Amino acid sequence: MKKSEKVVGTVANYVDERTGAAKWLKKNLNKVFPDHWSFMLGEIALYSFVILLLTGVFLTFWFDPSQREVLYNGSYEPLSGIKMSAAYASTLDISFDVRGGLLMRQIHHWAALLFMVAIVAHLMRVFFTGAFRKPREFNWILGIGLLTLGIVEGFLGYSLPDDLLSGTGIRIAEAIIQSIPVVGSYLAFFAFGGPFPGEAFIPRIFTVHVLLLPGIFLALITAHLMLVWYQKHTQYPGPGRTEKNVVGYPLMPVYMAKAGGFFFIVFGVTAFIAAVASINPIWLYGPYTPAQISAGSQPDWYMGWLDGLVRMAPPWESYIFGHTISWNILIPGLIVPGILFTAMALYPFIESWLTGDKREHHILDRPRNAPTRTAIGAMSLTFILVTLMTGGNDLLATHFSLTINQITWASRIGVFVLPPLAFVITKRLCLSLQRADRDLILHGRETGRLVRLPHGEFVEVHEPLSAEKAYTLASHEQIPALDLPLEDGAGVRRPKALRAKLRARMSAAVTEQIPKPTSEDLKEIEHH
Amino acid sequence: MRHLSKYRRHRFAGPMLLLFALFMIGTTYSVANATPKLSTNSFAKTTAIDEGRQIFLRGCSSCHGLNAEGGSIAPSLIGVGAASVDFQVGTGRMPMADMSQQAMRKKPLYTPEEVAALAVYVASLAPGPAIPTEAVVEYARDGNTAEGGELFRSNCAMCHNFAGQGGALSRGKYAPSLMDSTPVQIYEAMITGPQSMPVFSDKVVTPEEKLSIIKWIVSAQNEPNLGGASMGRTGPVSEGLLIWTLGIGLLIGISVWLATKAR
Numbered sequence: 001m002k003k004s005e006k007v008v009g010t011v012a013n014y015v016d017e018r019t020g021a022a023k024w025l026k027k028n029l030n031k032v033f034p035d036h037w038s039f040m041l042g043e044i045a046l047y048s049f050v051i052l053l054l055t056g057v058f059l060t061f062w063f064d065p066s067q068r069e070v071l072y073n074g075s076y077e078p079l080s081g082i083k084m085s086a087a088y089a090s091t092l093d094i095s096f097d098v099r100g101g102l103l104m105r106q107i108h109h110w111a112a113l114l115f116m117v118a119i120v121a122h123l124m125r126v127f128f129t130g131a132f133r134k135p136r137e138f139n140w141i142l143g144i145g146l147l148t149l150g151i152v153e154g155f156l157g158y159s160l161p162d163d164l165l166s167g168t169g170i171r172i173a174e175a176i177i178q179s180i181p182v183v184g185s186y187l188a189f190f191a192f193g194g195p196f197p198g199e200a201f202i203p204r205i206f207t208v209h210v211l212l213l214p215g216i217f218l219a220l221i222t223a224h225l226m227l228v229w230y231q232k233h234t235q236y237p238g239p240g241r242t243e244k245n246v247v248g249y250p251l252m253p254v255y256m257a258k259a260g261g262f263f264f265i266v267f268g269v270t271a272f273i274a275a276v277a278s279i280n281p282i283w284l285y286g287p288y289t290p291a292q293i294s295a296g297s298q299p300d301w302y303m304g305w306l307d308g309l310v311r312m313a314p315p316w317e318s319y320i321f322g323h324t325i326s327w328n329i330l331i332p333g334l335i336v337p338g339i340l341f342t343a344m345a346l347y348p349f350i351e352s353w354l355t356g357d358k359r360e361h362h363i364l365d366r367p368r369n370a371p372t373r374t375a376i377g378a379m380s381l382t383f384i385l386v387t388l389m390t391g392g393n394d395l396l397a398t399h400f401s402l403t404i405n406q407i408t409w410a411s412r413i414g415v416f417v418l419p420p421l422a423f424v425i426t427k428r429l430c431l432s433l434q435r436a437d438r439d440l441i442l443h444g445r446e447t448g449r450l451v452r453l454p455h456g457e458f459v460e461v462h463e464p465l466s467a468e469k470a471y472t473l474a475s476h477e478q479i480p481a482l483d484l485p486l487e488d489g490a491g492v493r494r495p496k497a498l499r500a501k502l503r504a505r506m507s508a509a510v511t512e513q514i515p516k517p518t519s520e521d522l523k524e525i526e527h528h
Numbered sequence: 529m530r531h532l533s534k535y536r537r538h539r540f541a542g543p544m545l546l547l548f549a550l551f552m553i554g555t556t557y558s559v560a561n562a563t564p565k566l567s568t569n570s571f572a573k574t575t576a577i578d579e580g581r582q583i584f585l586r587g588c589s590s591c592h593g594l595n596a597e598g599g600s601i602a603p604s605l606i607g608v609g610a611a612s613v614d615f616q617v618g619t620g621r622m623p624m625a626d627m628s629q630q631a632m633r634k635k636p637l638y639t640p641e642e643v644a645a646l647a648v649y650v651a652s653l654a655p656g657p658a659i660p661t662e663a664v665v666e667y668a669r670d671g672n673t674a675e676g677g678e679l680f681r682s683n684c685a686m687c688h689n690f691a692g693q694g695g696a697l698s699r700g701k702y703a704p705s706l707m708d709s710t711p712v713q714i715y716e717a718m719i720t721g722p723q724s725m726p727v728f729s730d731k732v733v734t735p736e737e738k739l740s741i742i743k744w745i746v747s748a749q750n751e752p753n754l755g756g757a758s759m760g761r762t763g764p765v766s767e768g769l770l771i772w773t774l775g776i777g778l779l780i781g782i783s784v785w786l787a788t789k790a791r
Contacts, residue, residue, distance in 0.1 A: 037783040044779050078673050078747050095754075106755055113771040114779075121776060164681060164690060165763065258786060269778050278755030279767050284691045284748075286681045294685040294763075295695025295703065301768025392765040394696035403629070403700035 029252035034235040038125045040262065045118035047266040048111045049221065055108040056210065062098050064090035065160065065206030067199040076283050084162075084287035087202050091161040091282055106274035112154050113279075114270060116302040119147050127347075127377050129364035131234045133357070137348040139227045144345045146220055149213060151302050156209040158280070158300055162202055165280075167288025168297045170201065172310070179329035197290060234364050237475045239468045243362050296394050308390030309336055312411045344380075354503070354510045356482045368437070369476045371430035372510045378426035379419040386415045427512075434514035437473045440465060441517050442525050474516050482507040558654070559597060559606060580649025583642055587623055596653055601627065608720065609656020610647035615716040617643045619709075621723075629700035630723055633708065660715045664735070667711050667742040676744030679737055683728065691761040692748045697724055707749055711742045 016022040033039075066086040072079050074089070075096040094101035123143060126132055132140035155173070159166045174196050178184040193200030232246050241247050249255060285294065299307050309332035316327035343350075351373065352358060367374040389396065390411040397404045444462040452458050465473070484500040484507075487493055494500065535541060584596065591602035598604030605612075616622040617638055621631035638646065647659060681690065687703035689695045694705035701724050706714065718738055721727035733741070759766040 035787050037780065037787040040783040040786070041780075044776075044783075078677055078744065078751075080674050082674050082678060102755055110771065110775070113767060114775050117771050117776045118779075121780075164685075262783075262786065265782055266779060269775070269782075273770070273775055275756060277757045277759060277767075277770060278753060280764070281755055281758070281761070283754070284751070284761060286677060286690065292681045292685065294681070294690035295687050296689050296693075296762050296765075298763045298765050300764045301772070304765070304768060395762055395765050397696035397700070398694060398702050401700075403698075404696050405699050 029256075030250045031229070032246045032248045032250055033233050033255050034246055034248035036236060038129075039233065041118055041122040041125055043259065043262060044266055045115055045122055046221065046225075047263045048115040048118060048270065049217065050263065051111040051267055051270055052108060052115060053214065055104050055111065056214075058104045059094060059101075059108060060210055062090055062094045062101065063087070063160070063206075065203050067162065067197070067202050079283065079286070082287060085202070087160060087162040088282070088287045091163070095283060103271075103274060106277075106279050107271055109157075109279045110274045110277075111270050112157060113300060113302075114266075116150050116154060116300075119143075119150055120302075123147060124377070124381075128367040128374060129234070129236075130361065130370055130373065131364055132348045133361040134348075134352065135231055135360050136227070136234075139224060139231070140348050141345050142220055142224045142227070144341065146217070146224065148341060149217060149220070153209060153213045153217070154300055155303055156205045156213070159205060160202060160209060161280075161282045162288050163282040163285040164288050164292055164294055165282075165285045165297055167197065167290070168293060169299055169303075171196065171290065172307075175326075175329055176333035179326045179333060181325050181330070182323055197288070232362065234362050236364050237366070237472055239471045241363060243360065246362075296398075298392060298395075301388070304391035305384050305387040306333065306337060306391075308387035308393070308411070309333070311393055312387070312390050312408055312415065314412070340380075347376075351510070354482070354507045355479050356507070357479055363475075365476065368430040368433040369478075369513075371427045371434070371512060374430050375423045375427035379423040382422035383415065383419045386411055386418055390415075431512070431514055434516070438514060438517055441470050441474055442521060476516070478513045478516060479511050481511045559595065576645050576648040577652045580645035580647070580652075583638065583646050584649055587637070588646075591624075596650065605650050605653065607654035607656045608650060610651040610659045611657040611716040612720040612722070613647040613650045614643060614659045615713055615720060615722055617646055619713060630702060633704055657716075657719045660712060660719070662712075665711045665715050665739065665742065667739040667746065670736060671739035671741075671743030673740070673743050673747050675737070676740030676742070676747075679733065679741050680744050683733065684741065687725075689762065691751070692745055693761050706745050709745070711746065714742050714745055 012022070064086040068086045069083055070086050070089050072082050072084055072089050072092065074080070074092050076092055079092065091105075094105055096102070126140065126143065155169065159170050159173075174188050174192065177188045177191060180187060189195070191201070191204075192198045193204075233248075235241050235246060235248070238247070286292070298304060310329065313328045313332040316331075318325050318327065365373075367377075390407065393404055393407045393411070396402055396407055444464040447461050447463050449461040450458050451461055482504055484504045485494065486497045486500060584592075585594065588596075588605075591599060592605050593599050593602075596605040598606075616631070618636060618640070620634040620636040623637060624631045625634065636643070650656075651658070680688075680692075684692075687695055687697065688706055689703075692706035695703050697703060703725070709717070715738060717725060718728040718733065718741070719730075728738070730738075759770065
């Protein structure tokens with residue numbers, strides 16, 4: 001044994017005798033993780049969060065979260081001598097007078113956009129593969145919480161510099177608060193410490209943005225990861241993969257190296273984009289005053305769908321018992337998002353209620369093998385896409401020579417018509433793909449090789465699938481629809497029969513499948 | 529017409545008819561009176577007016593009428609002034625390519641001399657805003673960029689966007705980008721209010737303030753891309769598009785590559 005090894009061994013032994021770390025480390029460093037690119041989407045979110053923490057700390061060194069009025073005397077000539085808030089002036093200073101400040105600001109903002117993109121992409125992966133099923137429902141809800149907080153945290157960050165665009169966003173946030181019936185005006189006064197814009201809001205959201213929400217984020221992300229650790233990672237179906245094992249590589253050394261390296265890749269890509277592409281050029285927007293507004297004021301993309309909902313809402317308002325209820329803000333700003341996020345959080349429970357499936361699942365579904373779930377996902381994405389595009393209606397109008405009025409009506413109709421259409425099309429596509437899988441398993445791969453038989457007939461030679469491939473395509477189980485008795489043995493209608501009937505019908509829709517080939521089918525084929 | 533004739537015995541029919549007749553007489557008189565008064569100018573001016581009139585008759589009269597009195601599809605040009613002609617024809621907006629919602633900026637159809645002749649002709653019909661001379665538009669000397677920015681954000685940005693990139697209005701109309709506009713054209717637009725744009729009279733925005741706005745727009749036209757590619761200066765939409773394509777695209781590509789290498 002070399003001398004250096006001896007020293008390391010002695011130190012390790014010293015620590016182990018006092019902490020018992022060796023046993024714990026051995027167990028956890030050998031923990032196995034499956035390998036697939038789609039499992040790295042959540043990692044991208046995690047790493048962009050780390051980038052946000054690092055760059056965010058840098059920005060706090062110079063940012064002055066105050067609405068105190070100052071005269072700008074910095075390097076950016078077109079704004080010199082203009083009255084503005086200290087928050088805006090210090091953001092200009094970070095951009096132009098702090099070394100590396102603009103790059104840091106841009107990395108921070110791009111990382112924020114990437115954080116939300118990665119969360120949504122990760123969410124789609126989890127949804128479409130059914131990774132949210134038992135035992136992972138809590139982690140799904142934690143994820144929905146992180147998504148919601150991410151939207152709020154991003155919006156607050158967008159609001160902090162107090163430029164014309166962010167002020168416009170805060171104004172809309174105030175309008176949404178005010179639209180809450182009866183208590184809205186009081187809540188708005190409470191949040192802003194008086195009438196809009198006041199001097200209290202930016203210092204308050206600064207504390208929330210840099211302290212409160214990051215703290216909650218850290219706690220939730222830790223819980224999210226600990227649950228992944230404890231419940232083990234899901235894996236895609238394949239030979240040798242069961243509900244009881246995890247096929248992959250150990251954490252040490254493979255994943256340590258891969259994950260560590262991937263962090264630097266994410267950081268590198270973010271820094272690259274921040275170095276070549278401008279984001280949130282606050283010096284162009286100018287300082288916020290409530291009297292000014294710019295054409296094409298949009299929120300960041302993760303709020304765009306909300307903005308789109310507000311933009312497409314018809315101007316409905318009612319006056320009841322001395323209170324004005326602004327349905328045009330209340331419905332798109334609070335009610336619809338509330339319904340969406342509640343439905344999203346409850347989805348795992350709704351699905352298991354309809355399938356009657358209460359077992360644990362560690363093998364992921366291929367999206368085509370859960371046609372209704374995939375269709376619901378496509379429907380939701382279509383809804384979000386329609387609303388997101390409406391959020392940019394003025395840019396669509398100018399860049400594609402359309403009229404705002406046409407876009408508004410197209411989106412009002414489209415938001416009701418297109419999602420159900422996407423549902424039907426996706427479900428049919430999934431069932432067709434199941435049929436294709438069935439054909440592939442039964443008849444094998446088409447080789448394109450034509451053979452003439454002795455009696456003159458031409459046939460195409462089919463090559464049977466490998467056993468591994470056939471297993472991967474057919475290993476999933478097809479859950480039958482719930483069979484709920486509507487009458488008891490004596491032919492008397494059960495109480496709650498209506499509910500059972502509804503549930504049975506929905507269950508039949510959810511479990512609609514193309515029967516996968518049975519071993520009898522295979523035998524019969526081989527017999528030919 | 530039957531709809532109208534219902535009211536022929538209404539007690540206000542007589543006074544209304546009288547008002548209408550007076551209005552028509554007044555309008556006709558002012559149109560008829562305008563031309564001879566201005567043709568008493570010098571010989572050179574008269575030739576320019578004649579030349580402009582010839583161009584007008586060939587290129588504009590089919591919509592604006594033989595005497596520029598306007599029609600069902602085009603407004604009267606009596607009193608719009610030389611500034612309006614210089615702006616509309618000089619930026620290629622007039623003659624219109626088609627009867628769409630709004631005339632768009634395009635390559636001018638007429639030479640600067642022809643535009644000048646047209647302007648003289650239309651100005652001869654009735655007094656209106658004159659083309660601001662270079663001496664008036666001394667924005668570089670008399671304007672203040674920062675103040676101009678404030679004025680721009682208060683008066684112009686709600687349609688033309690924070691960086692003068694233009695924006696959408698209702699029913700397919702739009703506020704155009706200001707990135708190709710010359711200082712004189714911007715001045716003309718402010719004093720004549722072309723298409724959907726309001727007139728910014730000297731009482732609302734003083735001449736000095738107009739020069740400040742122009743100075744700021746010129747600075748916006750020459751604004752360097754301080755933070756990297758500007759992506760159109762239209763706000764967060766293009767940023768969202770970039771992160772959903774290049775950003776996550778690159779990272780997913782790398783993820784696929786990493787997961788493949790491990791096999």
